[in-house]
Amino acid sequence: xxxxxxxxxxxxxxxxxxxxxxxxxxxxxxxxxxxxxxxxxxxxxxxxxxxxxxxxxxxxxxxxxxxxxxxxxxxxxxxxxxxxxxxxxxxxxxxxxxxxxxxxxxxxxxxxxxxxxxxxxxxxxxxxxxxxxxxxxxxxxxxxxxxxxxxxxxxxxxxxxxxxxxxxxxxxxxxxxxxxxxxxxxxxxxxxxxxxxxxxxxxxxxxxxxxxxxxxxxxxxxxxxxxxxxxxxxxxxxxxxxxxxxxxxxxxxxxxxxxxxxxxxxxxxxxxxxxxxxxxxxxxxxxxxxxxxxxxxxxxxxxxxxxxxxxxxxxxxxxxx
Numbered sequence: 001x002x003x004x005x006x007x008x009x010x011x012x013x014x015x016x017x018x019x020x021x022x023x024x025x026x027x028x029x030x031x032x033x034x035x036x037x038x039x040x041x042x043x044x045x046x047x048x049x050x051x052x053x054x055x056x057x058x059x060x061x062x063x064x065x066x067x068x069x070x071x072x073x074x075x076x077x078x079x080x081x082x083x084x085x086x087x088x089x090x091x092x093x094x095x096x097x098x099x100x101x102x103x104x105x106x107x108x109x110x111x112x113x114x115x116x117x118x119x120x121x122x123x124x125x126x127x128x129x130x131x132x133x134x135x136x137x138x139x140x141x142x143x144x145x146x147x148x149x150x151x152x153x154x155x156x157x158x159x160x161x162x163x164x165x166x167x168x169x170x171x172x173x174x175x176x177x178x179x180x181x182x183x184x185x186x187x188x189x190x191x192x193x194x195x196x197x198x199x200x201x202x203x204x205x206x207x208x209x210x211x212x213x214x215x216x217x218x219x220x221x222x223x224x225x226x227x228x229x230x231x232x233x234x235x236x237x238x239x240x241x242x243x244x245x246x247x248x249x250x251x252x253x254x255x256x257x258x259x260x261x262x263x264x265x266x267x268x269x270x271x272x273x274x275x276x277x278x279x280x281x282x283x284x285x286x287x288x289x290x291x292x293x294x295x296x297x298x299x300x301x302x303x304x305x306x307x308x309x310x311x312x313x314x315x316x317x318x319x320x321x
Contacts, residue, residue: 014070015161015316016150018141020046021181021205022268023056024310025065028317032297036310037063049144056148066149071316073156076185076199078137080106080130081157083194087125094119098128106132114138118160120193127193131157154319159187159197161315162266165292168192172261173251175285177244178311179267181205184240186247196251200243202236204269210236226272237275241282248283263287266311 012034017024021043027035039059045051060066084101086094098117106113115132133155142152158178162185168174169192176187181204188196204225210233211221224232252258263285265276270289280287291307292314298304 013317013320014065014068014150015313015318016070016072016145017310017313017316018056018072018144019180019312020183020203022309023059024313025063026310026313026317027065028296028314031295032299033293033314034299035063035065036293036298036300036303036313038303038306038309053144053147056144060149068150069153070145070150071154071156071319072141072145072152073158073161073312073316074133074138074141076158076183076197077201078133078141079157080132081159081194081197083127083129083196085122085124085127088121089126094126094128098130101128102130102132105130108134112136114155122191122193129160129194131160156316156319158185158312158315159194161312161319162187163189163192163194164315164318165311166264166266166290168264170261173257173259175244175248175260175263177263177265177267177279179203179240179265179269181268184243184267186244188247188251190257195255196247198243198247200240202240202243203267206239207233207236207269225269228272228274234278237278241279244279244283260285265289266292266308268309270308271306 012027012029015026022041023039025035025037026033041055045055082105086097102115103110106115112134113132114135115130117128117130119126119128138155145152162176162178166176168189171191174189176189178185182201183203184200186198186200187194207225208221211224212218216224248260263279265279265287266289269275276287276289289308292311293304293307
């Protein structure tokens, strides 16, 4: 069964990013963002499904999007994403080759899977990015939003949502790093194709737990996270860096590549400029923090500064724009 990437264009599209500690919603119509809403979700409500649904339902009613069509995403921990390279061939042969490759690659049976793919021509032939997830996990995600009052019309994966926003097309190796509350997603992109993607169970909460282990209160740890100079949180940052370096080394060895020209950093933790500077200095690669709202008119300009937290939501909304 397919259904990840296909979609029908809408005059207005709604992207909904339900992360591990917050909900981000973006309504987009070409270059105008008519709604950008953020809801912080306490850990207890995120774990308890009934509480989460109730919280979402109330928020959707508050901002006036009940019964709206929306695009959501499947977290990296639930999804399987691979880019495979094929020699040039007719479409009919490519479809058959992809189907066999999906059967071979996914870690569960074809009957249990929902999958889709996108393809594009590259110097090596044809690059095909496959995304799959177990049907039960897809249905669970859709059910949460359905009970909360939205109509899910498409499901996506975050690496492709982010690629849609930042769209680096040059023929250089680029790291796209999204640091969320619980996870860090590491994507390596070249010529507009995701060559490698990893999800690591580290994020903002990992740093907060480190600070709390040093006697810092939860409230103060949260404030420190967004303002700390790198020396104050050097130990957890070094662990994050080790995972990034591990991904770089794997990519260089398997793809016979040597140089990375830049890093695009996004997600909540990227709002702390000390962290992006620390990454740049440690890795020896220029780091920038692009704003997904750049070039867009915002109804509420005060939220522009929080743009990096909305990157996935903007990418989801752009799928149908």
